[in-house]
Amino acid sequence: MNENRYSAKFKAVDALLLILAAVPILFGIALYILLTPASSGIEIAGARIYFTINMPLQPLPITEAQVNSWLVIVSVLFLCLYLTHGMSPTRPTKRQHIVEWAIEQTQHLVMDNMGEFFKDFAPFVAAVMVLSALSSLLTLVGLYPPTSDLNVVGGWAILVFILITYYKFKCGPLHYLKSYTEPVAFLTPLNVISEFATPVSMAFRHYGNILSGSVISVLVAAALQSLSAMIFGRLPGALGDIPFLQIGIPAVLSVYFDIFSGLLQAFIFAMLTMLYISSGFPEEDYKEKLKRKALAK
Amino acid sequence: MELAIGIILGCCALGAGMAMIAGIGPGIGEGNAVAKACEAIGRQPESRGAVTTTMLMGCAVAETTGLYALVIAILLIFLAPGRLVNILVETMNTLG
Secondary structure (H helix, E strand, C coil): CCCCCCCHHHHHHHHHHHHHHHHHHHHHHHHHHHHCCCCCCCCCCCCCEEEEECCCCCCEEEEHHHHHHHHHHHHHHHHHHHHHCCCCCCCCCHHHHHHHHHHHHHHHHHHHHHCHHHHHHHHHHHHHHHHHHHHHHHHHHCCCCHHHCHHHHHHHHHHHHHHHHHHHHHHCHHHHHHHHHCCCHHHHHHHHHHHHHHHHHHHHHHHHHHHHHHHHHHHHHHHHHHHHHHHHCCCCHHHHHCCHHHCCHHHHHHHHHHHHHHHHHHHHHHHHHHHHHHHHCCHHHHHHHHHHHHHHC | CHHHHHHHHHHHHHHHHHHHHHHHHHHHHHHHHHHHHHHHHHHCHHHHHHHHHHHHHHHHHHCHHHHHHHHHHHHHHHHHHHHHHHHHHHHHHHHC
16 A cells, blocks of 8 residues: 555566566467467367366366466456556556446446346456456457357356356245246246256357357458469469458458457356346345344344 | 268258258347337437447347357358268278
8 A cells, every 4th residue: 555656666566467467368379389280271170179187087178268268367367466556545546547447337237237136246247257358359369269169158157057046046945946837837847948048048149159250250261362362373473372362351350250249248248147147036035035034033 | 982971061061051041030130129229219319328238138139049050050060070971981881
């Protein structure tokens, strides 16, 4: 708190935190360059397996997607440390203003969508949003985005499913089982199916959007390569080998598929998390239960 | 053998194309949603933020069926041919 903001030590720690936030991404790029065999053509492939760990039941492959998502997590950790470094109640820095604005926005969003009871959910929602957004934005530095792997997004969806079920269980297991028979008893199978469709559709939505974006980008890049080979192939010497049409045009697609779609899917995943958790929770019954408990005491 | 592999590859590609017919549904649905959102903003410009957020949410949910089709198409293109050809080769080997 009493640290001098202009001292050399403060600035050194600042710089160190920023560098530590950038190092995981650079490490990911280095790992990608070192471990990926060089290939001439444009290809569509899943996450590359870096190495496998021998586990009792079956070998556990460590893929690009897992490594990259851990790198993003470490990077976000140091970014948060950098942003909150040197906070003071009396003399706020520029980045403190930014962070306060972001936190207020998130709390506002959570209060609007989930209500008073869930107002402590803001950090979780913000974490999901930032993790998803930065994972999708990894395509901008040429890394494999973890969100285009079903396993990573499926893990998040299962986490959300556990949270939904936990809050449904708040009124006891009998109330939970009874909620399946509403509005009519014979709809129970459909309710069970829709319960399990929730995480599946959440995972598929996020993964499908990011993956389809990268597949379409690769297809367009390949098409532009062969098109420019067809048009400019007659040029003499090395000029004929340069794919002129590949300059600039894929960038326009990248703005939509990588930046807009990635950020939108992060927002939607967080929104759906909030809506599913708060709509599954029987708030009225829970309040009544609390009242009855208070009366019994 | 070559004929059988060719039929497998062709049918996988055809199936992927047919799966993506499902893309029509989300297209119409999202078009409707955006049209209604535009109308709503035209009527009440001050509610722009809330309408846009709700519309994006609705679009994302409406997109789900299309994405199911997309996942099936991707499986058919990238995974199914290799697996089916492997099965074919194995059965040919066991039959002799």
